[in-house]
Amino acid sequence: QKEVEQNSGPLSVPEGAIASLNCTYSDRGSQSFFWYRQYSGKSPELIMFIYSNGDKEDGRFTAQLNKASQYVSLLIRDSQPSDSATYLCAVFLYNFNKFYFGSGTKLNVKP
Amino acid sequence: DVKVTQSSRYLVKRTGEKVFLECVQDMDHENMFWYRQDPGLGLRLIYFSYDVKMKEKGDIPEGYSVSREKKERFSLILESASTNQTSMYLCASSFSVDRASYEQYFGPGTRLTVT
Numbered sequence: 001q002k003e004v005e006q007n008s009g010p011l012s013v014p015e016g017a018i019a020s021l022n023c024t025y026s027d028r029g030s031q032s033f034f035w036y037r038q039y040s041g042k043s044p045e046l047i048m049f050i051y052s053n054g055d056k057e058d059g060r061f062t063a064q065l066n067k068a069s070q071y072v073s074l075l076i077r078d079s080q081p082s083d084s085a086t087y088l089c090a091v092f093l094y095n096f097n098k099f100y101f102g103s104g105t106k107l108n109v110k111p
Numbered sequence: 112d113v114k115v116t117q118s119s120r121y122l123v124k125r126t127g128e129k130v131f132l133e134c135v136q137d138m139d140h141e142n143m144f145w146y147r148q149d150p151g152l153g154l155r156l157i158y159f160s161y162d163v164k165m166k167e168k169g170d171i172p173e174g175y176s177v178s179r180e181k182k183e184r185f186s187l188i189l190e191s192a193s194t195n196q197t198s199m200y201l202c203a204s205s206f207s208v209d210r211a212s213y214e215q216y217f218g219p220g221t222r223l224t225v226t
Contacts, residue, residue: 103153
């Protein structure tokens with residue numbers, strides 16, 4: 001079982017809709033959670049991080065963390081074609097001092 | 112803004128050559144990382160370093176070595192390049208407090224082709 005699991009997609013949403021990206025993790029010792037956006041041929045770019053249960057909002061982006069259910073999600077409101085990219089979920093395990101990245105979910109926002 | 116730079120965006124080398132990939136960060140981060148990214152395999156950690164002259168193996172260290180002589184610079188070395196090392200190489204750095212590592216920032220990547 002992988003430490004971090006993401007649906008590879010592609011997830012297709014129309015412009016203006018809410019895109020919901022999900023990530024599950026296996027280790028309950030995970031303490032920090034991150035979402036990265038990666039355009040084709042480019043390097044990952046940090047979008048958000050979340051450490052506590054609940055929601056964290058930043059502009060059109062909301063990260064949601066549920067440690068009891070071991071999932072973290074990213075909501076993108078008012079999706080734009082420029083949001084089309086692969087979104088990587090990452091977790092940090094303090095006990096192992098290691099980051100684990102998911103394989104990413106490809107998002108397509110159709111005009 | 113955090114800036115992580117890598118010495119080359121594109122590199123073409125021949126099988127058996129020794130290859131050096133350089134990474135520099137300007138934010139005084141303790142941690143630095145080298146990954147490779149291949150289609151369908153995601154990001155895989157090669158090595159990381161949490162302090163000068165310190166290094167730890169990641170998930171796929173075979174065929175690679177690293178060097179960290181200064182805090183801001185982390186080098187990846189392919190001792191004898193092989194075609195299966197053709198990949199996108201990504202360097203990252205992060206701040207650390209009491210061993211807890213914060214978010215990683217990535218460089219632009221080096222696309223290495225070994226022929």
